[in-house]
Amino acid sequence: MQVSIALSDPNTAEAFTVTRSTGSWDSGAWKTTKAQSIQMYGIVSIASAKQIETLPEADQVHESIIINTASQIFVTSEDASGTSDIVNYQGKQFRVLQVWNYSSRGYWYAIAGRMQGS
Amino acid sequence: MSAYPTPLVPASIEAAMQRLTLQLLGYDPTVPANNQYVRIGWQQQGQPAQGIEEDVTYLRCTETDVPAVNRQRDSQILSNPADKNTPPQTVIQLFTYMRVWETFWCVYGPNSFDNARKLHSGLFTQETHDTFATLGLALYWVPDSSAPRRVPEPRDGGQWWERVDFEARFNELVSEVIVIPLAASVEIQEYTKYGKLSDFTVPLQGD
Numbered sequence: 363m364q365v366s367i368a369l370s371d372p373n374t375a376e377a378f379t380v381t382r383s384t385g386s387w388d389s390g391a392w393k394t395t396k397a398q399s400i401q402m403y404g405i406v407s408i409a410s411a412k413q414i415e416t417l418p419e420a421d422q423v424h425e426s427i428i429i430n431t432a433s434q435i436f437v438t439s440e441d442a443s444g445t446s447d448i449v450n451y452q453g454k455q456f457r458v459l460q461v462w463n464y465s466s467r468g469y470w471y472a473i474a475g476r477m478q479g480s
Numbered sequence: 481m482s483a484y485p486t487p488l489v490p491a492s493i494e495a496a497m498q499r500l501t502l503q504l505l506g507y508d509p510t511v512p513a514n515n516q517y518v519r520i521g522w523q524q525q526g527q528p529a530q531g532i533e534e535d536v537t538y539l540r541c542t543e544t545d546v547p548a549v550n551r552q553r554d555s556q557i558l559s560n561p562a563d564k565n566t567p568p569q570t571v572i573q574l575f576t577y578m579r580v581w582e583t584f585w586c587v588y589g590p591n592s593f594d595n596a597r598k599l600h601s602g603l604f605t606q607e608t609h610d611t612f613a614t615l616g617l618a619l620y621w622v623p624d625s626s627a628p629r630r631v632p633e634p635r636d637g638g639q640w641w642e643r644v645d646f647e648a649r650f651n652e653l654v655s656e657v658i659v660i661p662l663a664a665s666v667e668i669q670e671y672t673k674y675g676k677l678s679d680f681t682v683p684l685q686g687d
Contacts, residue, residue, distance in 0.1 A: 383525075387515040389541070390498035391491075392527035442528035443518070457525075 366468040368405065369432050375405050378429075378451045379473070382436065383443045384444040399450075405433030406451055409473050425476040427456055435472040437461050483561070484574075484655035485618045485628055488581070489571060492521045493541045493652075496619070497536035497583050500611045501537055504602030505595055521586070534642055535589030537599075544582040549651065553577040567684045569664055573654045580622075587628070587644040596644040603648055618653040625649070 363395045367424050369375055380402050385394040409426040429435065429449060449456040449472075456474035464471055486492075492620050498518050500508045507514040519527065521540035530536035553575055560570045587596045612619040628646035635640060635641050664684055670677040 381512065387519055387527075388512075389495050389518040390515055391495075392519070392523045392525070394525075438526055438528050440529075440531070444640070445526050463649050 365430075365464075366432050369430060370403060371471055373412060375403055377401065377403050377419075378449060380433075380435065381448040381450060381455075382444065383448075391411055394445075400433070402404075402431050402433045404433070404469075406430075410477060412476075422477065425456075426459070427428060427474055427476075429472045429474060431471055431472075432469055434465070435461050437472045447472075447474075448477070482505065484657060485616060485653075485657065487579075487617070487654045488652055489619065493581055493583075493617075493619070493650075494539065496612065496615050496617055497541060498537050500602075500608060500617070500652055501539060501599065503607060503611060504599050505537065506551065506598070510571055521584075526600075530588055532635075532639060535587075535591045535595060535596065538586040539583060539589070541581050541583045544580050546580045549578050550580050557660075565662075568662065569570060570661050573660055575657050575658075577654055579652045579654045580654060582647055582649050585587075585646045587646065588641060591640055592642045592644045593628070596646045599646060600625060600628055600648075602605075620651045620653075621651040622651055624660050 378476045380400045382400055383395055385396070387394055388392070392473050405431075407428045409428045410424070412423060412425040415422045415424060419448045428451070435458055436444065438444070439462070446458045450456065456475045457477050458472050462471040462475040466480040482515075496559045498515075501518045502509040502514055505517070507517055517535065518537045518539065531642065550572070554577065556576075557573045558572050558574055560568060560572045563570045580611055585599060587599070589595070590611050604623065608621055623644070625648040628644045632640045633643045650683045662684065665681050667679070668682075669679045
């Protein structure tokens with residue numbers, strides 16, 4: 363089966379946006395110099411269920427998702443040009459933590475963790 | 481109260497330390513491209529890492545507790561130069577104390593050991609004092625730093641990355657000012673068992 367067919371099937375896939383940031387160091391601090399909002403389409407599923415961690419200060423919500431998409435997804439670059447993509451999904455932001463490059467089979471597989479406060 | 485330095489916060493002391501570190505390692509801090517060689521840790525959204533063959537230094541600053549130094553607070557009542565009233569309606573209370581900062585350097589790269597030596601030795605030079613003075617900081621190195629420690633780091637792929645850790649303490653003279661209102665006048669009412677005897681106001685006398 364051609365994977366790209368499933369990734370574009372509206373019965374399984376959905377639209378989401380990815381914020382891709384590039385930057386450089388300013389007085390030693392990393393500054394984003396360009397942030398692009400990229401429309402993507404793919405299959406989003408649960409990597410780990412929404413779960414709370416009870417801490418003395420406040421509850422913290424943890425959640426992670428799996429993204430399968432035909433578009434390339436980035437983690438923080440090794441050539442120092444940018445930080446991990448942020449996936450905007452259902453009103454929440456998830457930072458890409460892991461990426462599998464299956465581009466030879468027509469897709470990218472990524473796991474993203476929910477950013478606190480998003 | 482601009483007569484006193486603004487108390488430092490992590491972002492301001494780390495920016496000063498980044499500039500100092502660039503200078504002590506021989507980089508011109510006015511060249512933007514040199515910023516990548518000395519980076520500040522704990523970036524909110526993370527930051528890219530360096531390569532195994534790159535000489536990059538990371539730093540971060542936190543306050544530390546030194547009871548012999550940071551417990552005493554001095555307090556003075558002074559005239560308020562911003563109060564132009566006659567007589568003045570306010571004075572200022574000035575608190576001064578010493579705060580101790582600790583700066584941690586994590587020095588990576590093939591030249592990390594020698595770069596740590598440059599950092600350590602550079603702290604003894606006038607350049608360190610002058611850098612802080614130029615920035616208007618009441619910050620002074622505590623000349624009691626331990627030797628840098630070589631701690632090569634195992635990374636993925638079975639590689640050892642050269643790394644040297646080094647830390648130093650700096651005393652900051654912190655000044656905090658609060659404005660205290662003064663009484664402009666005092667009303668005195670005198671009573672006997674037959675009723676009010678007098679009622680008068682004594683204004684505050686000027687200089």
